[in-house]
Amino acid sequence: MPDTELALIQRAQQGDQEAFAVLVGEHQRYVYNLALRVVKDEEEALDLAQETFVRAWTALPNFRGQSQFRTWLYRIVTNLCYNRLPNLRRSLNDLGDDTIAEISETNNSFDNPAHGLESRELRSYLHKAIDGLDENYRLLISLRYQNELSYEEIASTLNLPLGTVKTGLFRAKEKLRLALETYQESSWTTA
Amino acid sequence: MDNRLTPEARNTAIEEALKTYPLAAMPRDITTSVMGRIQTAPAPRPFRVTWSDFGIAFVLSLCIGVIWFSVQNFPPLLLAQIRMYRILFYQDLIVNARWLIPAVFFGLAAFLSALTIPYLRRNLQAK
Numbered sequence: 001m002p003d004t005e006l007a008l009i010q011r012a013q014q015g016d017q018e019a020f021a022v023l024v025g026e027h028q029r030y031v032y033n034l035a036l037r038v039v040k041d042e043e044e045a046l047d048l049a050q051e052t053f054v055r056a057w058t059a060l061p062n063f064r065g066q067s068q069f070r071t072w073l074y075r076i077v078t079n080l081c082y083n084r085l086p087n088l089r090r091s092l093n094d095l096g097d098d099t100i101a102e103i104s105e106t107n108n109s110f111d112n113p114a115h116g117l118e119s120r121e122l123r124s125y126l127h128k129a130i131d132g133l134d135e136n137y138r139l140l141i142s143l144r145y146q147n148e149l150s151y152e153e154i155a156s157t158l159n160l161p162l163g164t165v166k167t168g169l170f171r172a173k174e175k176l177r178l179a180l181e182t183y184q185e186s187s188w189t190t191a
Numbered sequence: 192m193d194n195r196l197t198p199e200a201r202n203t204a205i206e207e208a209l210k211t212y213p214l215a216a217m218p219r220d221i222t223t224s225v226m227g228r229i230q231t232a233p234a235p236r237p238f239r240v241t242w243s244d245f246g247i248a249f250v251l252s253l254c255i256g257v258i259w260f261s262v263q264n265f266p267p268l269l270l271a272q273i274r275m276y277r278i279l280f281y282q283d284l285i286v287n288a289r290w291l292i293p294a295v296f297f298g299l300a301a302f303l304s305a306l307t308i309p310y311l312r313r314n315l316q317a318k
Binding site for chain 2: 017020021024025028029030032033036037042046049050053054057083086119122123126127130141142144145146173176177180181184
C-alpha cells in the first residue's frame with residue numbers, strides 16, 4: 001500500500017472526510033467497473049459503488065490494514081452484489097475446485113502487423129464474448145484482469161477456495177475458446 | 192486458404208483479449224454524492240473503551256458478585272427449600288401445563304423467524 005494512501009486511510013479513520021473523498025476519487029472507477037461487470041446496469045452499478053463507499057466509511061475503524069485497501073473495497077462491493085444477486089454466491093460455489101491445468105498466461109502480443117485488422121476484430125469479438133459470459137465468470141475475470149488481483153487475493157476477496165477461483169477462470173477461458181472456434185468456423189465458411 | 196488460428200495462437204488471442212478488456216468509463220463522478228450520504232451517516236468511531244463502558248462493566252460485575260455471594264451465604268435450610276420448590280414447580284409444570292414447554296419453544300422459534308422479516312422485505316424491495 002503506498003505511503004500516501006496509508007496516510008489518507010489513517011486520516012479518514014480519524015474522521016477526516018476530505019481524505020476519504022480523495023480515496024473515493026482514486027478507487028471509484030475500479031469499484032464501479034466491478035459492479036457494472038456483475039450487474040450489467042449502469043445505474044445499479046453506480047448505486048452499488050456509492051453504497052460500497054458509504055459502508056466503507058462506517059466500517060473504516062475496523063480496517064486494520066491486513067489486506068490492501070482496494071481488496072477490502074472489492075470485498076464490500078462483492079458482498080453487496082451477493083445481496084442483489086442471490087444466485088451469484090451459489091454459482092461461484094458450484095464451480096467446485098477440480099485440479100485443472102491452467103492455460104498459460106502468455107505475454108506474446110497477438111498484435112502482428114500483418115494481422116492488425118483481423119486481430120482487432122477478433123479482440124472486439126472476444127470482448128463481446130466476455131460480456132456474454134455468466135455473472136460469476138465476469139466477476140472472476142474482472143477481478144483478475146481489470147483489478148489485477150492475484151488468485152490468492154481473489155480467493156480471499158470472494159471467500160472461496162483457491163482451487164475454485166482457478167477452476168472458474170479456467171472454465172471462463174474454455175468458454176471463450178469455444179466462442180472463438182465458433183467465430184472462426186463461421187468466418188471460414190463464409191470466406 | 193484456411194487461416195484459422197492454431198491452439199496456441201487461440202490461447203494468446205484469449206489472453207490478449209482478457210488483458211485488454213477495457214475498464215468502463217464512469218457516467219459521472221460519485222464523490223460528491225458519496226460525501227453527501229456520509230454527512231448523514233454516523234461518523235466512524237475508532238474502537239476505544241470509554242468510561243461509560245467501564246461503568247457498565249463495573250455495575251454488572253458488582254451485581255453478579257452480590258448474587259453469587261448471597262447464594263453462597265444462604266442458610267442451608269433455605270437452600271434446601273428453594274431446591275424443593277424448584278422441583279415441585281417443575282413437576283407441577285409437567286403434570287398441569289404440558290403444553291407450556293412446547294409452546295415456549297414454538298414461540299421462541301416464531302420470534303426468531305420473525306426477526307428475518309425486515310431482511311427479507313429489504314431483499315424483495317431491492318428486486
